[in-house]
Amino acid sequence: MATPTPDRALPLRERKKQRTFRALADVALARFTERGFDEVTLEEIVDEVEISKRTFFRYYSSKESVALAAEAELWLAYVAEFTATDLHGDVLTALRTALTTAITGMDEDWPRRFLATRRLVAGHNGLRKHSLVMAAHHQEQIVEQLEAKLGRDGREDVRLRLLGEIVFGAYRVGAKNWTAGRGKGAGSRGKGGRATLSARVGEAFDAVSDAVALAAD
Amino acid sequence: MATPTPDRALPLRERKKQRTFRALADVALARFTERGFDEVTLEEIVDEVEISKRTFFRYYSSKESVALAAEAELWLAYVAEFTATDLHGDVLTALRTALTTAITGMDEDWPRRFLATRRLVAGHNGLRKHSLVMAAHHQEQIVEQLEAKLGRDGREDVRLRLLGEIVFGAYRVGAKNWTAGRGKGAGSRGKGGRATLSARVGEAFDAVSDAVALAAD
DNA sequence: AAGAAAATGGCACCGAGTGGCAGTATGCCA
DNA sequence: TGGCATACTGCCACTCGGTGCCATTTTCTT
Structure with a gap:
């Protein structure tokens, strides 16, 4: 599951690499979800994919980064989407639209992987760290x-x-609500995951000017 | 230098702890600044302060956190300040005022330490990570x-x-400009450091609504 | 002065991450 | 089709940050 045949057109070596890349992410996410990030050693993952530890680090720069593969995919898509956008009118809106477009354009099974990832992140400090840095980078x-x-x-x-801060802030707020707001197991079916996440993020963007103007008393 | 006598009223045990706590931060910052975060091992720091590695981890939770002691102090002060604020009128303004008040209320030599810290952070991924997480926590x-x-x-x-996102976003923008905007060695004298940082952060807050409303074309 | 409580030290240990080099697979070209 | 150059991979030894455990020392209390 979740290891679709890589693009047939690519050279053999490239396809193999893609498969390994993906297999690592899938296996890692599965094991981490089952037993927790700290309880799974790299060796275990590496054994299951039948690859050496040394080679692992030629694919992913750290144990954290393999856990966050799904999130990385989103950022990649977002940057690509926004880069391809041509800007006119309201800038924040453009930034927002590119983000929601990127979200709704993700893989079929991306929401499942992403949700699992977000849950890991929510419960683990080191992963939260890495997630923040990754976001900051993009x-x-x-x-x-x-x-x-x-x-x-x-x-x-x-x-x-x-x-930049506002966009990624709104994303975090939206994503947090999305992650918290769904019962166990949901999000694995259909495109509901993507649409809902996109909606949550949208709501956060909508609330930005209200937040700035918020008054007490 | 930079290890002021701890409060005389405190019990001996407590004073000793404070001194160790502070000595670790000072020594660490000095060595990191001299030779870089990665090139200094924990053992070195621990030896210089004459403490066991085991004990170090009873003061700081990681190598990173001792490097970021100065930043931690700021967040502590900010949370305290805002907690003591009573809220009326514009909320963002209150959040902002508490932050600038916290900044201008820091130690005499805090700007020097903080600037050194920010420079370390700017040049090291792991530290950036930790800095982001620490901010997120507060x-x-x-x-x-x-x-x-x-x-x-x-x-x-x-x-x-x-x-929350906007406040800390504005802080990051302001702090970044402050860190970048000063020549080598400046910031060590007088209260200029604090006032300037406070001003930079203020500018960032000022620009928030303009940013939201920014339009292309 | 004595004993409780807290802080420390020392050690053995784990696991992530790296450098280096030898072996193996793949792509390319004659 | 054979063979060579160039990835890519595996293995090994090693460093270093971080933790668990328990004995020892220091400080506080009465």
Whole structure:
């Protein structure tokens, strides 16, 4: 399951690599979900995929990063989507649309893997760390794109970086609600996962200006 | 240097602990700055402070966390400050004021240590990780305070968490500019460090609504 | 002065991650 | 089709951060 035949057109070596790459992520996610991130050793995963530990580190840079493969895919898609967007009108809206588009465009079984990933992240400090850093990394790429598209320098115009923070902040809020809001096992079927996540993220974006304007008393 | 006599009123045991705690942070920051985070081993630090490795981990939970002691102090002060604030009127402004107040209220030599810390963070992935997680942790505490003060639940009212994201986002933007914006060696003298940082963070907050409203074309 | 409580030290140990090199598979070209 | 160059992989030894356990020392209390 979840190890679709890699693109037939690619050279043999490349296909093999893709399969290993994917198999590692799948096996790791399964074991981590079953028994917890800390309780599963790298050796175990590596044995199951029949690969040496040394080779593992040529595919993934750390134990954490293999656990977060699904999230990494999303960021890759988002950066690609936004890069391909041409910007006019409201910038925050454009950033938002690219994100929801990326989400709804993910694989069939991505929501299942992503949900499992988010649950791992929610319960483990080291994974949370890695997840934040990964997001921050792609946030920088988004800001670079913004600079390019707007012809402005983020070091002078604070707003670009702020937009980055806001976009990824809204994402975190939306994703958190999505992860918390569904009973066990749901999200594995259909495209409901993607649409719902997209909706949650949308709600977060909607609330941004209200949040800024929020008053006590 | 930078190891002020701990409060005389405290019991001896407590004073000793504080001194060790502080000595570890100082020595660590010095060595890391001299030779880089990865090139300094824990054993080295521990030897210099004349403490066992085992004991080190009763003071700091990781090698990273001792490097980020100065940043931790800021978050502690911020949470305390905001907790003591009573909320009325614009919430974002209150959050912002508490932060700048916390900054300007830091130790005399805090800016020096904090600047050194930020430079380490800027050049090291693992440290960036830890720094982000630490911020996220205190962000949660701030949101909890918000919930308490406003009598609302962050799971229902998305705006509370969004405010958390925005505040810490603005902080990151401001702090980044502050760190980048000063020549070598500056920031060690006077209270300039604190005032300037506070100003940079302020600028970031000022730009939030402009960022949200930013339009292309 | 004595004993409880807290802090420390020392050790053995685990597992993630790396460097280096030898072996093996794959792609390419004659 | 054979053979060579170039990935890619496996193995091994090693470093270092981090933890569990228990004995020892230090501080607080009365």
